[in-house]
Amino acid sequence: MPELPEVEVTRRRIAPVLIGRTIARVKTTAQSYFFLTPPSRLRRALLGRSVLALARHGKYLIASLDDGRELLLHLGMTGQLFTSTVYSPRLLSATQRGALTPGEQQRFRPDAHTHLQLGFGDSGPELYFRDVRKFGKVRLLDRDTVDPRLARLGVDALAAKAEHLFASARGRRVPIKTLLLDQSVLAGVGNIYADEALFLASIRPTRAAHRVSRVECQRLLSALKRVLRRSIETGGSSINDFVGPDGQDGHYQDERWVYARHTQACKRCKTLIERIVLGQRSAHFCRTCQK
């Protein structure tokens, strides 16, 4: 679900309510592969700690603890990180939503999908990490240890240079979209923004990476950065599950050109947007605008 913009929106809104507060209560669900660090160890390690800084690399959030350790967070497909002061229907299942009378609000109640709850030594809001599908990840990193997942990440997409993309594409026969989604090439790009950037650069997602010229790589990366920045500005994309940490939906979905618009007319040329499958993921494009 969340790509770079949604993770960055989350980081910016969570940081002020997380940094500098002493963790006084930790609750977790039972062990599952969501926990790369066993929940019992996580509870012990976090108690009494505070967070000094919250950074992002690609789709990972990295909280620096005051004892030199780090907490890695990944939202996977359905991860939601938010505070107890928020309310959003996206935090409820459809059944629960249906039981609400229109306009009714209720405080979030931690449920079986709320895998991590942090309470603090003041009267301020608690922090929740909820994830229905459990594709998200939490890991405690000891001082001076390197997480192999982080180590494999390429340059953050917002900091990348076109020459890097071109060099990474050379000799690669994979579809250009598959290359964009490769986190060891550009960290942070996911399905929505790969499709959107390829549309804006007029390149078909299926084109072999080595057939994308240097100039096209420049256009592609510049389109990608533009799309990512604009999405951050508008609070990210709320198409299925994403809810901002303050409970607000993002609005970038209103500006998309192709993602999940298959069977609808291209906003530029009226050709029907197509949906194909590429590397087990859906890809959306306009065959008139993209070559």
Place this chain on the structure above:
DNA sequence: GTTCCCCTGCGG
């Protein structure tokens, strides 16, 4: 390189 898997819920 593909292919399958992890998991839960929604909508046709």
Place this chain on the structure above:
DNA sequence: CCGCAGGGGAAC
């Protein structure tokens, strides 16, 4: 019942 979902890793 089936297919689908902003993720990623491991196994052929």
